[in-house]
Amino acid sequence: MKTKKYFFMTLSSLLILLLTCCGGGMKISKNEFLGEIPSLQKYYSAKIDEKHKELKACTDMGKAFKLDKEEQLLKEEWDAKITESMKANPLTTPLPFEPLKDQPYTINKISVNNVNSMGFGIKISLKINTDIKFEYKDIWVYYKAIDKDGKEIQGTKLQSLIRQELGKDLKTGTEVEATGCWTITAISDMENFAKIKFITKDEYDKK
Numbered sequence: 001m002k003t004k005k006y007f008f009m010t011l012s013s014l015l016i017l018l019l020t021c022c023g024g025g026m027k028i029s030k031n032e033f034l035g036e037i038p039s040l041q042k043y044y045s046a047k048i049d050e051k052h053k054e055l056k057a058c059t060d061m062g063k064a065f066k067l068d069k070e071e072q073l074l075k076e077e078w079d080a081k082i083t084e085s086m087k088a089n090p091l092t093t094p095l096p097f098e099p100l101k102d103q104p105y106t107i108n109k110i111s112v113n114n115v116n117s118m119g120f121g122i123k124i125s126l127k128i129n130t131d132i133k134f135e136y137k138d139i140w141v142y143y144k145a146i147d148k149d150g151k152e153i154q155g156t157k158l159q160s161l162i163r164q165e166l167g168k169d170l171k172t173g174t175e176v177e178a179t180g181c182w183t184i185t186a187i188s189d190m191e192n193f194a195k196i197k198f199i200t201k202d203e204y205d206k207k
Contacts, residue, residue: 026043027039027043028043031190031192031193033091033096033193034190034193035085035086035089036085036089037085037086037115037120038187038188040078041187041188042189042191044077044081045184045188048071048078051070051071052071054067055067079117082117094109094111095110095112095195096195097110097143097197098146098195098196098197098198099198100199100200103129104128104129104130104132105127105129105141105162106127107124107125107198108125108126108175109125110122110123110124110125111123111125113181117184119181119183119184119187120181120182121180122179122180122182123178124141124160124177125175125176126162127173127174127176128170128171128173128176129172131169131172132164133169134164134169138162139161139162140159140160140162140201141178142159142199143196143198143199144156144157144158144199145186145190145193145195146193146195147192147193148192148194149192150194153186153189153190154189155183155189156182156186157204158181158182159180159204160180161178162178163177163178
């Protein structure tokens with residue numbers, strides 16, 4: 001009996017070890033607002049970069065073909081994982097934000113617009129508070145991502161254009177939209193995301 005018990009304990013330990021190894025080192029953390037997307041972007045972008053470097057350094061035609069195929073399969077798996085994650089957790093909760101004071105508009109809502117292996121898109125819904133005369137120049141909003149410790153997440157500064165019809169003034173009460181998209185590099189560092197903070201153009205221009 002002791003021998004049989006020892007055998008099953010050993011077998012169980014081996015199975016756990018195999019399952020752990022098969023996981024490929026992927027560590028998924030779930031952000032309150034962005035779900036698993038930052039972790040997925042971080043993992044797959046790193047794996048593809050690694051595979052791309054191998055392919056670039058490879059001088060053997062047969063091996064290069066194999067590496068190229070592996071890279072393509074990784075990209076397909078990446079897209080599938082994002083689709084799977086978005087279905088399970090569609091990210092419908094509006095993203096929290098900190099607005100700038102004394103602006104000619106009010107930000108009503110920020111929502112997830114589009115997510116794929118190329119980036120992470122958001123939609124900013126605004127309401128104009130005062131008439132803005134059309135002057136053949138673009139109107140921008142500037143912002144960055146903040147983590148749970150209140151610190152800026154590097155590489156997340158964005159500017160978004162407020163949509164305005166050509167030749168027409170923006171009247172008080174008009175509802176408009178602006179869209180933005182974080183790159184893979186930026187979203188990969190947003191596992192600890194807490195909110196979006198709107199900033200001035202001067203702050204946006206600072207490196």
